[in-house]
Amino acid sequence: MRTSIATVSLGGTLREKLAAIAEAGFEGVEIFEADILAHDGPPREVGAMVRDLGLEIVAFQPFRDFEGMPEPQRARNMERARRKFELMTELGTQNILVCSNCSPRSLGGIDRAAEDLRELAGIAEGFGVTIGFEALAWGRHVSDYRDAWEIVRRADHPRLGIILDSWHILSRGHPVDAIRAIPADRITFVQLADAPRLDMDLLQWSRHFRNFPGQGDLPIARFMEALDATGYDGWLSHEIFNDRFRMASPRRIAEDGERSLIWLTEARRNLPPRVKPERVEWVEFAVDEEGAQKLGALFRTLGFAHVGRHRSKQVQRWAQGAINLVLNTDAEGFANSHHVVHGPSVVALGLRVDDAARALDRAEALRMRTFRQPVGPGELEIPAIRGLGGALNYFVDGQSDLARVWEIEFETLAPVPPGPLTGIDHIAQSMPPEEMLSWRLYYLSLFDFETTPQVDVVDPAGVVESMAVQDAGRAVRICLNSSQSTRTMAARFMSEYFGAGVQHLAFATADIFAAVAAFEAAGVALLPIPENYYDDLEARFDLDPDLADRLRRHNVLYDEDESGRYFQVYTGVFAERFFFEVVQREGYAGFGAPNAPIRLAAQTRLAAHFAMPRS
Ligand SMILES: O=C(O)c1ccc(O)c(O)c1
Numbered sequence: 001m002r003t004s005i006a007t008v009s010l011g012g013t014l015r016e017k018l019a020a021i022a023e024a025g026f027e028g029v030e031i032f033e034a035d036i037l038a039h040d041g042p043p044r045e046v047g048a049m050v051r052d053l054g055l056e057i058v059a060f061q062p063f064r065d066f067e068g069m070p071e072p073q074r075a076r077n078m079e080r081a082r083r084k085f086e087l088m089t090e091l092g093t094q095n096i097l098v099c100s101n102c103s104p105r106s107l108g109g110i111d112r113a114a115e116d117l118r119e120l121a122g123i124a125e126g127f128g129v130t131i132g133f134e135a136l137a138w139g140r141h142v143s144d145y146r147d148a149w150e151i152v153r154r155a156d157h158p159r160l161g162i163i164l165d166s167w168h169i170l171s172r173g174h175p176v177d178a179i180r181a182i183p184a185d186r187i188t189f190v191q192l193a194d195a196p197r198l199d200m201d202l203l204q205w206s207r208h209f210r211n212f213p214g215q216g217d218l219p220i221a222r223f224m225e226a227l228d229a230t231g232y233d234g235w236l237s238h239e240i241f242n243d244r245f246r247m248a249s250p251r252r253i254a255e256d257g258e259r260s261l262i263w264l265t266e267a268r269r270n271l272p273p274r275v276k277p278e279r280v281e282w283v284e285f286a287v288d289e290e291g292a293q294k295l296g297a298l299f300r301t302l303g304f305a306h307v308g309r310h311r312s313k314q315v316q317r318w319a320q321g322a323i324n325l326v327l328n329t330d331a332e333g334f335a336n337s338h339h340v341v342h343g344p345s346v347v348a349l350g351l352r353v354d355d356a357a358r359a360l361d362r363a364e365a366l367r368m369r370t371f372r373q374p375v376g377p378g379e380l381e382i383p384a385i386r387g388l389g390g391a392l393n394y395f396v397d398g399q400s401d402l403a404r405v406w407e408i409e410f411e412t413l414a415p416v417p418p419g420p421l422t423g424i425d426h427i428a429q430s431m432p433p434e435e436m437l438s439w440r441l442y443y444l445s446l447f448d449f450e451t452t453p454q455v456d457v458v459d460p461a462g463v464v465e466s467m468a469v470q471d472a473g474r475a476v477r478i479c480l481n482s483s484q485s486t487r488t489m490a491a492r493f494m495s496e497y498f499g500a501g502v503q504h505l506a507f508a509t510a511d512i513f514a515a516v517a518a519f520e521a522a523g524v525a526l527l528p529i530p531e532n533y534y535d536d537l538e539a540r541f542d543l544d545p546d547l548a549d550r551l552r553r554h555n556v557l558y559d560e561d562e563s564g565r566y567f568q569v570y571t572g573v574f575a576e577r578f579f580f581e582v583v584q585r586e587g588y589a590g591f592g593a594p595n596a597p598i599r600l601a602a603q604t605r606l607a608a609h610f611a612m613p614r615s
């Protein structure tokens with residue numbers, strides 16, 4: 001199958017859109033009429049520009065309000081079509097998309113529509129043009145692809161086929177099975193769009209909220225299976241109407257689109273399998289000497305020990321349980337550059353996966369950016385790709401020397417203390433709102449991940465959109481947060497930090513009260529939680545009075561639902577941007593969303609201070 005995208009999916013001028021589409025690796029483009037009308041050059045020039053970029057024009061579109069018109073509109077429509085066919089000859093494209101009629105003047109009737117389209121196809125033949133008929137979900141008489149197919153079938157003209165658009169079919173919940181019976185050579189081409197599930201007017205939903213497969217909630221996989229059953233091997237063309245996409249960089253959106261199509265057709269492309277995450281092996285911070293001392297002191301109070309020293313670089317390993325935190329103060333290399341730009345920050349995540357080399361291959365196939373830097377003698381070349389905000393994701397595994405990274409690259413200074421913190425529960429990343437869907441697609445396409453529904457969390461300065469990506473076994477959970485406001489915690493993090501990145505790390509413990517007792521003994525300043533919260537907690541849940549009292553005394557947040565119970569505490573904020581959380585899960589599946597507004601308000605109150613540990 002060949003990949004294409006409609007110009008309407010991107011912002012920018014036609015020239016910018018086409019350049020971005022070509023650069024992202026698409027082979028074809030659907031040209032929207034509005035882009036021609038707004039372009040300051042003849043259609044012939046647009047055609048040449050497209051071909052110079054190595055692209056093919058899959059179709060010209062849309063041609064509206066055609067079938068079922070009474071006279072004199074019917075004859076006018078035939079004339080209007082001739083003019084568009086001439087324009088198409090100039091452009092150098094064969095296919096025109098005719099979408100079903102929305103005009104209140106249109107008349108129903110399958111045979112009438114078939115006759116109109118047969119006549120149109122006859123005219124089109126003289127121009128070497130093929131008509132593709134598409135049912136719009138809000139069409140006046142034709143709003144179901146099964147009716148569109150019956151019309152095309154009855155019209156029975158070699159210059160007429162059907163266009164299947166996943167959005168119009170899936171948004172209305174139409175069964176996809178009937179697609180299997182359509183002969184592949186009668187499918188002019190296929191349009192793809194996903195969307196979040198929204199309970200709203202179809203037209204508004206379609207024109208403003210479509211997104212790429214991998215970014216929405218529609219059952220696109222089922223659509224693709226039905227399409228595959230036909231043997232269709234033609235164009236797959238994204239057609240995304242989305243206000244945020246048009247505001248964003250056309251290059252980023254085009255890249256996402258190509259990635260979405262590669263992911264969707266991975267079986268045919270023999271992509272290496274989805275990467276199975278096994279755990280977060282380490283989190284690496286880029287800091288200067290002073291930052292390393294402060295962060296190291298905080299780690300110590302949280303129960304970590306400085307257990308290793310890199311054999312050749314200024315890099316420390318701190319550990320506890322299965323958690324490894326790396327402090328990189330090296331004066332050279334990527335971490336240093338990252339520190340110069342972002343200040344104290346998470347520069348890399350080390351992810352243990354099933355097969356690190358294959359993970360890199362898959363990332364490359366998905367056109368992700370790989371990263372290499374010179375390795376010293378005896379050091380490992382650890383596969384890495386660029387992730388959120390330009391930080392790195394390293395891959396290690398249990399089947400190569402990468403399994404022994406700590407032993408090979410680090411000199412042991414002390415044994416790893418056993419607890420009370422046992423592992424990394426989740427990693428929270430903040431990003432600008434227009435990038436949220438890009439990162440969702442990045443994670444979903446690369447890893448064997450699923451997503452949670454998006455939730456809105458109230459921050460004192462605005463709303464934060466939040467969703468998580470995680471594997472079925474919950475070995476790795478990553479929360480993605482963004483907000484439109486410039487003053488929410490998530491937004492302030494990004495302005496302090498100069499970009500998107502990891503904002504907090506949540507450690508797992510099997511005994512939150514033991515962890516808190518250890519922190520209190522070590523002088524960790526935990527985030528104070530207001531009394532009102534606990535009064536409400538007691539009202540909402542049937543809490544054991546002793547438990548309620550302990551929660552209250554130790555600033556522990558609590559939630560429970562059908563899945564189980566959840567306990568959370570937070571440290572103060574490090575370097576005005578970064579903090580740690582400790583959680584205890586008893587079967588609980590979520591992330592404590594009901595507590596997030598309480599936590600955000602408490603952090604906002606504290607934001608003026610640096611809540612550093614007493615040393
Ligand atoms: O929103 C529309 O009008 C429109 C036009 C052409 C399409 O292919 C489509 O899916 C929607």
Ligand SMILES: [Mg+2]
Pocket residue numbers: 134165191239
């Ligand atoms: Mg369409």
